[in-house]
Amino acid sequence: MSPPVCSCAEQVRKLTQQASVMRREIKNLRQQMDGAIRAHKKQMSSLQSMLTDCKHEDKLQSVSKSPSEIKQLLEQGRIQTVPIGYISSCFAVKNGTPRQPTICSSSRASLKIEPSVFNNPEHSLVGLEQYSHIWIIFLFHKNGQMNYKAKVKPPRLNGQRVGVYSTRSPHRPNALGLTLAKLEGITGDTLHLSGIDIIAGTPVLDIKPYIPDYDSPKTRRDDTNSEYRQTSPFTDSQMPQVMDLDEEPNISGTSSEPSSVLRVCPAGPSDFSQSERSGSSDVTDVLAEVKNYVKQQQLFTESPKDKQTDSPERNSLSTNHLSSSSLKFGCEDYSTIAAWVRAPPVSNLDVRFTANAEKELKEFVSCNSTDRTKPKFQFLKGPEEAVAAIKGILSADPRSVYRRTRCQDRLFFFTLDTADITCWFGDGFAEVVRVKPMQS
C-alpha cells in the first residue's frame, strides 16, 4: 500500500528545512574556519615580527638589559657577538680547505655586510678600498662540539703536542679565527677576497685593514724615519738589514739558540751577506764570513753602554740572553717564530694529475663565462687557477695526522669551488685522479 500523498509532501518539507539548517551550519562553520585562519595568520605575523625584534635584541645586547647591565657585561668581556656577514667561499667543507691563506693565493671568497648590522652597510666600507689586505676575525662555526684542549697536535708537527696558544688550531676556547686576506675589490656592500682559508657560511665577526706599520714588526724596520732608526745605537752601515719573512733565515738552531725557536734576524752589515750574494763557495772564506757575522751579531747585542765596559758579567749576560731570549741577540724588535712553522717535520708533496683528471678539469669554465653547456666555476677564473689552487692545497698535505698514518691508502675527497676532487697519496706525492662537477 502506497503512503498517503500528504505525508510525502510533509516529509519533503521537513527534509528541505533540515537541508537549509545544515546549509546555514556549514556557512557558519566556514565563517568560523575563515576567522580561525585569519587569527592564525595574524598570530604568525606577530610571531615573525617578534622574531625580528629578537634578532634586533641580539644586535643591541637585548633590549631587556639596562645600559648599566650592558656596560657591566662589556667590562666583564661577556658581550653577545653579532656576525657582520657570512663568507661565500670556494671551499664548501673543511676537508681540503687550506690550513693558512698563504697556501692557496687564488682561493676566492666574498663577504656581504649584513643589512641588519648597519642601515646602509656600504657606508661601513667607505675607505677600505685603499687597502690591499684585511684581517678577518671569524667563528669556526663548524667545529662541531665546542671541545678544546690545552695541548694540540698540529698536522704540520706530525703528531707532536704543543700548547694550543702556540698554534692556529680551530679548536680553542671561543673558537675565533684570524685570517689575513687579499682585498680584490669592493662592490657596494660586498667585499671580494682571495687567499682565504675559510669555508662557506662562516660567520664573520669583524674585519680590519691590514696596516704593515702597525701589524708587522719587520716592516716597521723598513721605515727610514722610524723612531727605531732615530734612536738606534747603530750607524747607518751597521743597521740590521731587513729580512723578508719568506726567505730562509740566516740562523736556524745554532748551538746558542733554543732548538725550537728560529729567529728571523737581520743579516747584518757584514760581508757575509755580500759574498753570499756573489756566490763564494770557498770554505775558508765562508768561515771568515761566519766569524765576521757572529762578531756583528755580538755588536748588535751590545748597547752603547755595554760597548764601553768589557766586564765578565757583560759577557755572561750576553751569552745567557742568546740562549734564552732575543733581547740581547739584537733582534728585540724583530719577530721570532717557532722553527717547526718554517721547517716542519712534514715535507711538501709533489702534486700530479692523471691525464683523465686533467681532461676533466679542462672542461670547467671561468666564473665569468656565459657558456651554459659546461661546468662553471663560481669563484675561480678557469682551469689554470684551479690547477694552482689544487697544487697549493695538496702540496701542503691537507690530511690529518690520523689519516696520514692510519689510512694512507684511502682515497681523499675534497671540494674546490664547484668541483669535487678525488686524489690519493703516495710516498712524497699526491695524485689527482678525478675532477667532477660538484653534486648539488
Ligand SMILES: C[S@@+](CC[C@H](N)C(=O)[O-])C[C@H]1O[C@@H](n2cnc3c(N)ncnc32)[C@H](O)[C@@H]1O
Ligand atoms: C688552521 S685554521 C686557521 C684559520 C686562521 N688562518 C687562523 O689562524 O685562525 C684553518 C682551517 O680551519 C678550518 N675551517 C675553516 N673555516 C672553518 C669554520 N667556519 N669552522 C670550522 N673550521 C673551519 C679549515 O679546515 C681550515 O683548513
